[in-house]
Each structure stands twice: as structure tokens, then as C-alpha cells.
Amino acid sequence: MKRPGWTVGSWALALLLTLPVMALIYEALLPAEDLFRHLWGTVLSAYIGNTFWLVLLVMVFSLLCGVPAAWLMAMCELPGKRWLQWALILPLAMPSYIVAFVYTDLLDFSGPVQAALRQWFGWQSSADYYFPPIRTLGGAALMLGLVLYPYVYLLARTAFLEQSTSLIQSSRLLGCTPWQSFKRVSLPLARPSIAVGLSLVAMETLADFGTVNFFAVNTLTTAVYDTWLGYGSLNAAAKIAAMMLLVVMLLLSLERSSRKRQQMFQKSMGHEQAIGYRLDGVSKWGALAYCWGLVVLGFLLPFVILCYHAIHYFEQSWNARFFEYSMNSLVLSALVAGLALMIALLLGMTHRLTGKTYTALPMRLASMGYALPGTVLAIGVLVPLTSLDFAINDLALWLGLSEPGLLLTGTMTAIAFGYLVRFGAMAIGAVESSLGKVSPSLDMVTQTMGYGPGAMMMKVHMPLIRKGMLAGALLVFIECMKELPAALLLRPFNFQTLATYVYQFVSDEQLEVGALPAIVIVLVGLIPLIFLNRSLEQHH
The missing domain is CATH 1.10.3720.10 (MetI-like)
Known part of the structure; x- marks a missing residue:
């Protein structure tokens, strides 16, 4: 089935997500x-x-x-x-x-x-x-x-x-x-x-x-x-x-x-007792x-x-800044998780609808960022966004308008884009494996009933892969909550996440006051481990 719109969209998104890697290599090759x-x-x-x-x-x-x-x-x-x-x-x-x-x-x-x-x-x-x-x-x-x-x-x-x-x-x-x-x-x-x-x-x-x-x-x-x-x-x-x-x-x-090499070792899986x-x-x-x-x-x-520290320093920790930075982290993480899920669905469905091997390439490209350390990724994000910011300001001057300032690197755009590049792979992996379990005959039945790809995705696939989608979005959300180096480099002025807030206390050797937000990060981090343990117990 030919879906040029879907294919073009998936390639455009994949290239956008690989932009930091390409920009980094380009900048590194300059004199x-x-x-x-x-x-x-x-x-x-x-x-x-x-x-x-x-x-x-x-x-x-x-x-x-x-x-x-x-x-x-x-x-x-x-x-x-x-x-x-x-x-x-x-x-x-x-x-x-x-x-x-x-x-x-x-x-x-x-x-x-x-x-x-x-x-x-x-x-x-x-x-x-x-x-x-x-x-x-x-x-x-x-x-x-x-x-x-x-x-x-x-x-x-x-x-x-x-x-x-x-x-x-x-x-x-x-x-x-x-x-x-x-x-x-x-x-x-x-x-x-x-x-x-x-x-x-x-x-x-x-x-x-x-x-x-x-x-x-x-x-x-x-x-x-x-x-x-x-x-x-x-x-x-x-x-x-x-x-x-x-x-x-x-x-x-x-x-x-x-x-x-592992392939040849797992042939005799006689798990008798x-x-x-x-x-x-x-x-x-x-x-x-x-x-x-x-x-x-x-x-x-x-x-x-x-x-112990959180209880003893509760009055100092439980303040407006704690709520503000918790809110920053929650909003940012939820936004990135939602965007990652939408991108994963588009890439996964394009590959499924076209059925061509080459349409799996955008998924691989979009997942590249996960391998990058936070600091490396941050530099890759800053290179193109800084150039774009300068270009926008130059254009405004040329048109005789007032300069808008740092629209991308001075706002949440840079940090959200960085997180999306780094953690989008988790949502893509979860959606891809869930879609792989849905029978292709369902697609044929839905097409004969006259449904287009959008309706097919909404009415057939999304209800069936709901668990995989939730797991993928949850993993992205949690990783965003914990990420430190990319947040330190990409956050706009006067913007703190829970991770940077805790790290500030650690740097000043005042973890006692930062213990409460630290506990929040740890408890959020426990959620995927509970999921992971459940799935391991089901398998064995």
C-alpha cells in the first residue's frame, strides 16, 4: 500500500531527530x-x-x-x-x-x-x-x-x-x-x-x-x-x-x-526443570x-x-521552589513523553502500512540519539538551534522588525527537543514491538471496510497496543525526570528541573535540604523497575 504522505512525514521526523548528530559532526570537522x-x-x-x-x-x-x-x-x-x-x-x-x-x-x-x-x-x-x-x-x-x-x-x-x-x-x-x-x-x-x-x-x-x-x-x-x-x-x-x-x-x-554470536548459543533451550x-x-x-x-x-x-534528611529538613525543603521545579519537571517530562509517543506511532504505522524494508530506516535513525551521552547530545542540539536563533534575529532586522531574542535556545524548546532526541528511542522500541504482535489480517479486514490509515490506527491498532504505548511513554517520562547533564546545558535561564535542583544542593554540599526532591526522583525511578520485575517473573 502506497502512503506517500506518511512516508514523507516519517522521513522528515527521522531527519529532524538526527539533526543534532549531523550538526555535531559538522561543527567538529570545522577548523x-x-x-x-x-x-x-x-x-x-x-x-x-x-x-x-x-x-x-x-x-x-x-x-x-x-x-x-x-x-x-x-x-x-x-x-x-x-x-x-x-x-x-x-x-x-x-x-x-x-x-x-x-x-x-x-x-x-x-x-x-x-x-x-x-x-x-x-x-x-x-x-x-x-x-x-x-x-x-x-x-x-x-x-x-x-x-x-x-x-x-x-x-x-x-x-x-x-x-x-x-x-x-x-x-x-x-x-x-x-x-x-x-x-x-x-x-x-x-x-x-x-x-x-x-x-x-x-x-x-x-x-x-x-x-x-x-x-x-x-x-x-x-x-x-x-x-x-x-x-x-x-x-x-x-x-x-x-x-x-x-x-x-x-x-x-x-x-x-x-x-x-549469541544466536548460536540459545539453540538448546531445553528448560526441563x-x-x-x-x-x-x-x-x-x-x-x-x-x-x-x-x-x-x-x-x-x-x-x-x-x-532521615528529608524528615529533619522538611520545613526548609517544602517550599514554593520545590513545587515550581517539580511542576517544571512534570510538565516537561509529560510533554516529551506525549511527543515521543506520537512520533513512535507515526514511524511504526508507516513501516506497517507500506510493508517495505526501507521504511524501517526512519525508526533506526530516530533511535540514534539514545546512545548519546547527555553532554554530547546537548552540544549537538545547541549547534543548529543557536544558528537558527541568529538567523531569525537577522531576518527580523532585515525586515525592519525588532529582534525576538533567543526563541529556541532561550526557552523550553531546546531542552524538550534534546530530551526527545535522547529518549524517543524508548517509545519507538515499545510501539514497534507491540505493533509486531498485531495480526496483519486485521489490517486487511479494516481496509476492506473502507477505513483509511488514520482511522485504522485510532480504532484498531491503538486499543490493541495500549499497554506497549503506556510502557513506552512511562519510560520516556521517567528518564526525562532523572536526566541531569543535558538539562544543565540546555535549560533556559532561571529554569530548574528536579534533577538540576538536587544537583545544585549536592554541589553546594547541602544535600540535606535537597533530600526531599531527591526522594521524588528515586521513587519515580522505581516505577519501571516494578514493571521490569513483573515481566521477568512472568517469563520465568
């Missing part, structure tokens, strides 16, 4: 300004080194936390396992910069941990004892690892559950201990899934701004932020952002290649302490401390 040459000759190599070590350390930490926990949850019988396997996902809801501040508060020289040690042992000053400093690259890696290991845990656990039980039983019959069976059978089979999890961890680490900035660890993300806001050089910021874009593309290609190793004595208590320790350190302890 270098003096500032970039100066940065390249002085500090940039150190920033690149810091970024590399940070990503590597976080990946190692996530691997050491995620894989053993996943195997214990998939293969062993433990008391309270049903609660524990869900609790291990909770740290994902906690923004890393909040965790970083909570632990800095606890472990700094003036914090309760070191104060207690000095009191117990009679130490007078820091010269009397050694306590590892937390505000270092290693400390930042630890904080990020605590909140990002669930990516590895989730994918590894799913891979372990899907493995053929007969393979593991055969290895046991051949004399392997559970540990040898894990090392020789389970782990090699789960390797592609673990690689996907690690690539997600690496991309999230690369995109992190709050933790590294708070710990004063200079990475490429902070370099983009400082170059644009500190020096006002869009050209130098775009060049550094383009370097990060290259790293992301490399990570994505590695993840794709590992996923291709789940294996349940019984752990006793020391091994049982060790496994429980290990898993619950991750939950406590990554979620429960920071959350309890936030609640």
Missing part, C-alpha cells in the same frame, strides 16, 4: 580554534586517560558484583530469594551523584565513620591513621559501580535461566563441582549477555556527569561541560563531544557483534551477606539517609 589546540596540548590527554580508567574500573566492579549475584539467584536455593532477586535491581533507581554525596558525607574526615574510628582508637588527626580518600577516580568508579551493576546482573541472570539444564546436569555427571560447572559451562554460554550488560555500563559511565564533577575527576564529559559553559567555545566542545561519540559507536559495534543448588552453613550465609550487602550499599543505606 580548530585556539582553545581546542591549547586543551589538546595541555590537559586533554589526562582527561582521556581518566575516562578510560573510570570506564574500565566501573566495568570490572559491575562484573564482580553482577555475575556472582546473577548466578546465585538463577541457580541456588536461598531463603528470601523471591524478594532478593527483585531487590538487587533497586540501585538502578538511585542517581549516582546522590549516592556519591551520601558516601562522601559518611566517609569524609568529618563524617561519622572516621569520627567514630578516632574516638575508639584515640587518634587525634589524619596523620595518626590512613583512611582511603573517597574523592578520587577509584571512589567515583566505586559509586558508579554500585548503581550500575544491575545491568550486568539482569542480563546475566536471564542468560543463566535460559541455559539448557541438561548441559549443566551432564557436566555434574562428568564429575564437575558446581563451581567448575559454572566456570566451564554456564559462564562461557552467558558471555555474550554479560558483554551486552558491560557495554551498557560503559555507556552509562561515559555519560555520567554528576559524580565525576562532584568528585573533581576530570573526564571527557566534564571537559565538554567546562569548555562550553566555562569558555563559551562551541567548536572546542563539539570536537571533544565528537571524540565521545566515536567511543560510543565503538562500544555499540562491540555490543552488536557479541549479540550476533530449574536447577536449585542447596547452600548450607557458611556458603548460605556468605551468599546472603554478599547479595543483601549489594542491596544495602547500592540502595537501602542511601535511601534511608535521604529519608
Whole structure:
């Protein structure tokens, strides 16, 4: 069925959403300004080194936390396992910069941990004892690892559950201990899934701004932020952002290649009966302490401390600004979620109606922004919108009118567009997978009844894919509520979201007053995790 209007519309939207990436590459290829040459000759190599070590350390930490926990949850019988396997996902809801501040508060020289040690042992000053400093690259890696290991845990656990039980039983019959069976059978089979999890961890680490900035660890993300806001050089910021874009593309290609290899591993899915190793004595208590320790350190302890601060500083936090910034976040997130859903429906329906392979390309193009770190995306959005703002003002002058000012970069337009580019992929993915489950025969029946594509979408498809649409819109909404680096760079003057508001308190070392808005962000972040856990329980 030919639908030229729909096809043109979907291509136009896809190109609009890829505009930041193209603008970023264009700006990065322009001749270098003096500032970039100066940065390249002085500090940039150190920033690149810091970024590399940070990503590597976080990946190692996530691997050491995620894989053993996943195997214990998939293969062993433990008391309270049903609660524990869900609790291990909770740290994902906690923004890393909040965790970083909570632990800095606890472990700094003036914090309760070191104060207690000095009191117990009679130490007078820091010269009397050694306590590892937390505000270092290693400390930042630890904080990020605590909140990002669930990516590895989730994918590894799913891979372990899907493995053929007969393979593991055969290895046991051949004399392997559970540990040898894990090392020789389970782990090699789960390797592609673990690689996907690690690539997600690496991309999230690369995109992190709050933790590294708070710990004063200079990475490429902070370099983009400082170059644009500190020096006002869009050209130098775009060049550094383009370097990060290259790293992301490399990570994505590695993840794709590992996923291709995965195909040959999942052929024997004889899930006859789940294996349940019984752990006793020391091994049982060790496994429980290990898993619950991750939950406590990554979620429960920071959350309890936030609640304590929120109660004690309630009167200072519960004010007009809290409501204003909550409203800003809600309106902005709801607007972007609605727009993302409309774009996803248009792209998904165009592909379905035309039935051509090439109409899937706009969906792929429109989803590209999700891989971009917030700072990189922000520079990509600023390049075309700033040029457009200047062009509009020049045109107004030429026509003899008064200059309208910054219509795009000085309003909510820039931040909404940035969020749409970054998180639209979630709505597109949800709508695409839901539409894929609707029988094509329904389309034929509806066409024979004389319905056009618009009516068909409204009366047939939308009621059937309502759950998928809701899930997609909800994910976009939640990610918008939590997003920090893009919000810091793209927000108009005197405009705060809950994330930037909390981060302001974190930067001023006053998280106590920002604890209430921080709790709101965490609770909103828990919603998709509940959905995710439900769907995992239904599958297994």
C-alpha cells in the first residue's frame, strides 16, 4: 500500500531527530580554534586517560558484583530469594551523584565513620591513621559501580535461566563441582549477555556527569561541560563531544557483534526443570551477606539517609521552589513523553502500512540519539538551534522588525527537543514491538471496510497496543525526570528541573535540604523497575 504522505512525514521526523548528530559532526570537522589546540596540548590527554580508567574500573566492579549475584539467584536455593532477586535491581533507581554525596558525607574526615574510628582508637588527626580518600577516580568508579551493576546482573541472570539444564546436569555427571560447572559451562554460554550488560555500563559511565564533577575527576564529559559553559567555545566542545561519540559507536559495534554470536548459543533451550543448588552453613550465609550487602550499599543505606534528611529538613525543603521545579519537571517530562509517543506511532504505522524494508530506516535513525551521552547530545542540539536563533534575529532586522531574542535556545524548546532526541528511542522500541504482535489480517479486514490509515490506527491498532504505548511513554517520562547533564546545558535561564535542583544542593554540599526532591526522583525511578520485575517473573 502506497502512503506517500506518511512516508514523507516519517522521513522528515527521522531527519529532524538526527539533526543534532549531523550538526555535531559538522561543527567538529570545522577548523580548530585556539582553545581546542591549547586543551589538546595541555590537559586533554589526562582527561582521556581518566575516562578510560573510570570506564574500565566501573566495568570490572559491575562484573564482580553482577555475575556472582546473577548466578546465585538463577541457580541456588536461598531463603528470601523471591524478594532478593527483585531487590538487587533497586540501585538502578538511585542517581549516582546522590549516592556519591551520601558516601562522601559518611566517609569524609568529618563524617561519622572516621569520627567514630578516632574516638575508639584515640587518634587525634589524619596523620595518626590512613583512611582511603573517597574523592578520587577509584571512589567515583566505586559509586558508579554500585548503581550500575544491575545491568550486568539482569542480563546475566536471564542468560543463566535460559541455559539448557541438561548441559549443566551432564557436566555434574562428568564429575564437575558446581563451581567448575559454572566456570566451564554456564559462564562461557552467558558471555555474550554479560558483554551486552558491560557495554551498557560503559555507556552509562561515559555519560555520567554528576559524580565525576562532584568528585573533581576530570573526564571527557566534564571537559565538554567546562569548555562550553566555562569558555563559551562551541567548536572546542563539539570536537571533544565528537571524540565521545566515536567511543560510543565503538562500544555499540562491540555490543552488536557479541549479540550476533549469541544466536548460536540459545539453540538448546531445553528448560526441563530449574536447577536449585542447596547452600548450607557458611556458603548460605556468605551468599546472603554478599547479595543483601549489594542491596544495602547500592540502595537501602542511601535511601534511608535521604529519608532521615528529608524528615529533619522538611520545613526548609517544602517550599514554593520545590513545587515550581517539580511542576517544571512534570510538565516537561509529560510533554516529551506525549511527543515521543506520537512520533513512535507515526514511524511504526508507516513501516506497517507500506510493508517495505526501507521504511524501517526512519525508526533506526530516530533511535540514534539514545546512545548519546547527555553532554554530547546537548552540544549537538545547541549547534543548529543557536544558528537558527541568529538567523531569525537577522531576518527580523532585515525586515525592519525588532529582534525576538533567543526563541529556541532561550526557552523550553531546546531542552524538550534534546530530551526527545535522547529518549524517543524508548517509545519507538515499545510501539514497534507491540505493533509486531498485531495480526496483519486485521489490517486487511479494516481496509476492506473502507477505513483509511488514520482511522485504522485510532480504532484498531491503538486499543490493541495500549499497554506497549503506556510502557513506552512511562519510560520516556521517567528518564526525562532523572536526566541531569543535558538539562544543565540546555535549560533556559532561571529554569530548574528536579534533577538540576538536587544537583545544585549536592554541589553546594547541602544535600540535606535537597533530600526531599531527591526522594521524588528515586521513587519515580522505581516505577519501571516494578514493571521490569513483573515481566521477568512472568517469563520465568
